[in-house]
Amino acid sequence: MxxxxxxxxxxxxxxxxxxxxxxxxxxxxxxxxxxxxxxxxxxxxxxxxxxxxxxxxxxxxxxxxxxxxxxxxxxxxxxxxxxxxxxxxxxxxxxxxxxxxxxxxxxxxxxxxxxxxxxxxxxxxxxxxxxxxxxxxxxxxxxxxxxxxxxxxxxxLNISYEISDVIKKLEYLTPQLMNELSVPGVSISIIQKNKIAFSKSFGVADANTEIQVDDKTMFEACSMSKPVFAYIVLQLVQEGKLDLDKPLYNYMPEKFVSEDEDYPKQITARMILTHTSGLPNWRKGGEERENPLPIYFKPGTKFHYSGEGFYYLQRVVERITNQTLQ
Structure with a gap:
């Protein structure tokens, strides 16, 4: 068994x-x-x-x-x-x-x-x-x-390079990035210890004429001026002339189109600087025709990049300082 x-x-x-x-x-x-x-x-x-x-x-x-x-x-x-x-x-x-x-x-x-x-x-x-x-x-x-x-x-990720290595990387990557992003021309400078350590131009200033970019080529600053403007705004805050969280309506009322009539009275400088004002990037048809300017959502609740918001804050700053930014 x-x-x-x-x-x-x-x-x-x-x-x-x-x-x-x-x-x-x-x-x-x-x-x-x-x-x-x-x-x-x-x-x-x-x-x-x-x-x-x-x-x-x-x-x-x-x-x-x-x-x-x-x-x-x-x-x-x-x-x-x-x-x-x-x-x-x-x-x-x-x-x-x-x-x-x-x-x-x-x-x-x-x-x-x-x-x-x-x-x-x-x-x-x-x-x-x-x-x-x-x-x-x-x-x-x-x-x-x-x-x-x-x-x-x-x-x-904290990699330190010699300036010569940085220049090599720039010269290698710039043409690739230009091609990747469809950029016809660009000019790059590196400032080190208050001196120009590197300066070089790439591509063309005009894709039709193929005129080369050089050190005298003028570029539009566009949104690169926003940080400079933000610095001016914060200086006014430091001087007590502007409150980041006070509705801009109190400084300069503007007419907007929105689902809630209180939205225009809620926009603050802080919201504009953080792109949460609800305003569009640019109004339909541009500024010249003074088209209706919408507020898409309740200010302060969402992120939406807005050039119009900065333009509104610019007008407020100009009124406060009695100076034009142009």
Whole structure:
């Protein structure tokens, strides 16, 4: 009887081991089949496979690390996406993701950088390569590098450079950024210790005539003058001539269009300086025709960039000082 019981136990153990081995083999094959779908040109099929691998999680990592090094660019990209979704599981991914930061494909660099950030301080070895990506030619990669460094070690963002290194970065990045943002021309100067340390012009002043930008080219200041104006406003506050939280209606009533007739009486200098006044960026049709000026929402409740708000505050400042800002 004892022999039969022992035999039965052994058979059950063998069955359990065999069943477990079969499941492991099945899962391994499933992972490989899913990764093989990265070769498909249909991005929907790629995405479905990525999500299924993410559901499998850590057991899929080793095969994904192999496919991350595949010759096929799409396979590498899909592998990087899957690894980003699975991270921070599987710390063995870290050295492979660091290597992927140097790949030619910006999408792979982007996903790899984001994945490394999720490992936080465990990905300290990635810091030097991520710092280099802060100056990558791709905007999303630069952003991902910044986000990841802030998660791994915020102090790694405090990078001090020699002026010569800064100039090299500027000369390298400026043409790329101009192309990325469709900027025809720009002039850059660096002032160090009250002296011009660097000055260079890029591109054209007029896209039609292709006249080159030089050190005499005039640019519109536009919104770059807003911080200067804000400084003037705060000086008036310091002198007791203006209250940041007193409705501007008390200084200079204006006619606005709003759902609540009290909204125009609620706008303050603080709201305008923080772009929460409810006023539009610019009124429809411009200032010249004196078109109706709306207040879109209750002042102080939302952010909405507003040039009109600054123009209103400018008129208030001009009345207080009895001087024009023009």
């Amino acid at each position: 004892k022999i039969k019981q022992t035999t039965l136990i052994i058979l059950l153990l063998l069955f359990a081991i065999s069943n477990s081995f079969s499941q492991d083999v099945n899962e391994s094959e499933k992972i490989k089949l899913l990764i093989n779908k990265f070769n498909d040109t249909d991005s929907w099929i790629n995405g479905e496979a990525i999500n299924k691998l993410a559901e499998i999680g850590e057991p899929a990592i080793d095969e994904l690390l192999i496919s991350l090094q595949d010759k096929n660019e799409n396979v590498r990209w899909c592998s990087a996406i899957a690894l980003e979704k699975i991270s921070p599981l599987g710390k063995q991914s870290i050295p492979f993701l660091i290597k992927a930061l140097k790949y030619d494909n910006a999408n792979v660099r982007w996903c790899s950088a984001l994945a490394l950030g999720k490992y936080k301080s465990d990905a300290n070895l990635a810091i030097p390569d991520l710092q280099k990506l802060l100056y990558d030619e791709d905007y999303d990669v630069r952003w991902a590098a910044y986000i990841s460094l802030s998660k791994i070690d915020k102090n790694s």
